[in-house]
Amino acid sequence: MNWLAIKSIYISEMKRFFRTLSQSILSPVLSTVLYFVVFGAAIGGRIQEVGGISYGAFIVPGLIMLTVLQQSLSNASFGIYFPKFTGTIFELFTAPISFVEILIGYVGSAASKAMIIAFVTLITATFFVDLQIAHPFWALGFLVLTAVSFSLLGFIIGIWASNFEQLQIIPLLVVTPLVFLGGAFYSADMLPGFWETVVKFNPVLYLISGFRWAFFEVSDVPVGVSLAAISIFLLLCISAVAWIFKTGWRLKE
Amino acid sequence: MAPIIEIKNLTKTYGSGTHALDHVNLNIEKGEIIALLGPNGAGKTTLISAICGMIKISSGTVTVGGFDVEKEPRKARAQIGLVPQEIALDIFETVWNSVRLTRGLFGRKPDDAYLEEVLKSLSLWDKKDAKNMALSGGMKRRVMIAKALSHQPKVLFLDEPTAGVDVALRRDMWDVVRKLRDSGVTIILTTHYIEEAEEMADRIGVINGGKILLVENTATLMQSFGRKTLKLSLVEPLAELPASLSDYDLQRSQDGLTLTYTYDTRAERSGITRMIADLAAASISVRDLESHQSSLEDVFLTLVEETA
Numbered sequence A: 001m002n003w004l005a006i007k008s009i010y011i012s013e014m015k016r017f018f019r020t021l022s023q024s025i026l027s028p029v030l031s032t033v034l035y036f037v038v039f040g041a042a043i044g045g046r047i048q049e050v051g052g053i054s055y056g057a058f059i060v061p062g063l064i065m066l067t068v069l070q071q072s073l074s075n076a077s078f079g080i081y082f083p084k085f086t087g088t089i090f091e092l093f094t095a096p097i098s099f100v101e102i103l104i105g106y107v108g109s110a111a112s113k114a115m116i117i118a119f120v121t122l123i124t125a126t127f128f129v130d131l132q133i134a135h136p137f138w139a140l141g142f143l144v145l146t147a148v149s150f151s152l153l154g155f156i157i158g159i160w161a162s163n164f165e166q167l168q169i170i171p172l173l174v175v176t177p178l179v180f181l182g183g184a185f186y187s188a189d190m191l192p193g194f195w196e197t198v199v200k201f202n203p204v205l206y207l208i209s210g211f212r213w214a215f216f217e218v219s220d221v222p223v224g225v226s227l228a229a230i231s232i233f234l235l236l237c238i239s240a241v242a243w244i245f246k247t248g249w250r251l252k253e
Numbered sequence B: 001m002a003p004i005i006e007i008k009n010l011t012k013t014y015g016s017g018t019h020a021l022d023h024v025n026l027n028i029e030k031g032e033i034i035a036l037l038g039p040n041g042a043g044k045t046t047l048i049s050a051i052c053g054m055i056k057i058s059s060g061t062v063t064v065g066g067f068d069v070e071k072e073p074r075k076a077r078a079q080i081g082l083v084p085q086e087i088a089l090d091i092f093e094t095v096w097n098s099v100r101l102t103r104g105l106f107g108r109k110p111d112d113a114y115l116e117e118v119l120k121s122l123s124l125w126d127k128k129d130a131k132n133m134a135l136s137g138g139m140k141r142r143v144m145i146a147k148a149l150s151h152q153p154k155v156l157f158l159d160e161p162t163a164g165v166d167v168a169l170r171r172d173m174w175d176v177v178r179k180l181r182d183s184g185v186t187i188i189l190t191t192h193y194i195e196e197a198e199e200m201a202d203r204i205g206v207i208n209g210g211k212i213l214l215v216e217n218t219a220t221l222m223q224s225f226g227r228k229t230l231k232l233s234l235v236e237p238l239a240e241l242p243a244s245l246s247d248y249d250l251q252r253s254q255d256g257l258t259l260t261y262t263y264d265t266r267a268e269r270s271g272i273t274r275m276i277a278d279l280a281a282a283s284i285s286v287r288d289l290e291s292h293q294s295s296l297e298d299v300f301l302t303l304v305e306e307t308a
């Protein structure tokens, strides 16, 4: 393992993040505040409690997951797309590093950034609601697994994309709807029967449910099922990446 | 001593079907400067890309320092520094950080003193904290060179390094390259400026249509392929060439005041003595003589045309 190379990629990516720290942090903080104003205050005034939890607190895990998904995807896809775009990717091909090392560097930094922003979102949320996390280690575990899996997915998107539109289309067309239909702002059993069945096919539901369980010990699906779902997703992403690695897809002529 | 780079039967066909390299065989000796000359699309960049591991090899083998570039890529690549034809820099990054990143990617421990030396030798030290986007084109190209040197490579590839670099800087750059060669670094460069190859390289390889047409010591090449011309300035204008001189390859200038005699240095006899005697016999008096060795450019064009 060329650890120095991994460290170099990681540090250089994190530097980029801290260079634009105010922008990186401002937008998730702002959207968290907006969600609290719109969902928490407006809707929360009508829905008092969900499963014994105040509506304001109920939406916090979903909001954090939303942030982590979006940040992981955009950071990782942009992280590897940018050197492709500027041409500096030639350096990664000519340096004595393997694809695995490149992956650890980029996915590691993208997941770290997403985690930092998740914490900022959590802190912002505490200004609006009282929060207690029942199982902090489970919460952290779900967060890490999600950040890593979606950073892997983002990495794949970044390698696949050949222009900026493609870079944004998957997060926009697939991920955002999945999050909104994933029970971020409601419990699945609040939906009419048919829709309750449909959303069970949404992988994001399992993430949010598991994460919410770590906070409040209430969930749409058993926490073990959530853990299995996220693990399967992680494995799928790893297999896709391994295949790209083997075939040199979109990377080497 | 074993060559530092050994290329055997290297063939590359791109996905589009272009045969960019066709059974290339080439040995590059340690510590030499070799120039690859060839017209646009000859396959120079493809050859470099194959050695550096940027493209998949279709068939054949390449070893660098004894390590096969496909079987032991890490060991092969660790020895190589590459300055690609196209400038590619992270424009938001500073010069200093760019150079440090490359060193790290090659698995080398930070060595700021060495990097300072590299930047100074390329007159970039005062720009070290500037962002890449704030540099001129020539400076960017020098940053590319600094990055390639950041990890102390044994072999340096320069793919058209002087494109867009002004004359004074070009001279500085060649000084840097010569110093590197003197310190034992092997240098492979491509250029469209033939004078550069002639001036810089120990050996010259001519490549066209994906084939190496010839590899030769620069001096030998100049000699063996050189055609010479002899310019004769006449005292009186000559209206037309006398029949007695029609056997010689002589060109009369428009004003009739100069005759140009072309001869091959490869031929056993230049024929000069006999021609001058015949001139005297025809009562043509010569005021001055000037001989001229044809440049590598002529050599190169002749070769490429012959194979076209």
Ligand SMILES: Nc1ncnc2c1ncn2[C@@H]1O[C@H](COP(=O)(O)OP(=O)(O)OP(=O)(O)O)[C@@H](O)[C@H]1O
Pocket: A253, B014, B015, B016, B018, B019, B020, B038, B039, B040, B041, B042, B043, B044, B045, B046, B047, B085
């Ligand atoms: N990525 C690619 N895909 C398909 N064909 C390519 C690719 N890169 C180069 N070629 C083709 O391979 C041939 C050799 O190109 P190459 O870039 O090696 O030439 P070159 O000698 O470096 O030319 P130049 O002096 O213009 O830089 C050309 O016919 C070119 O069109």
Ligand SMILES: [Mg+2]
Pocket: B044, B045, B046, B085, B159
């Ligand atoms: Mg080229």
